[in-house]
Amino acid sequence: MCSSGRTNRSYLLLKDLHLQDSSPSGPRLKRHFRQADRDQNHRLNRQEANRIPWISRNFNALDGDRDGSVTLEELWNHQRSLAPPQRLP
Numbered sequence: 001m002c003s004s005g006r007t008n009r010s011y012l013l014l015k016d017l018h019l020q021d022s023s024p025s026g027p028r029l030k031r032h033f034r035q036a037d038r039d040q041n042h043r044l045n046r047q048e049a050n051r052i053p054w055i056s057r058n059f060n061a062l063d064g065d066r067d068g069s070v071t072l073e074e075l076w077n078h079q080r081s082l083a084p085p086q087r088l089p
Contacts, residue, residue, distance in 0.1 A: 033072055043069035 036044055036051040045068060049055045055062060055070060064074045 029075065030072065033075070043071050045069050 032052055033044065034040075036048045036055075038048055044052075044055060046056075046059060049059050049070060055075070058078075059070065062070045062074055062078050064077055
């Protein structure tokens with residue numbers, strides 16, 4: 001295993017998601033998302049989501065606006081909602 005971690009995982013870790021300019025920027029997340037997004041419309045429908053098992057299993061929870069697709073922004077919002085609140089110094 002290389003020092004940067006496992007490179008051929010079929011799942012994502014929280015460290016794959018980073019806030020940068022209020023948009024999701026985790027490189028691994030973006031890469032997996034782009035590979036699954038067959039029609040390149042920047043959204044995953046249910047069929048495309050099947051290519052990423054954890055998105056497929058949690059599709060309804062991730063589809064925040066209930067439009068039948070999941071965007072990178074919805075993935076980020078969901079992950080952010082699971083994070084513990086930040087304490088101010």
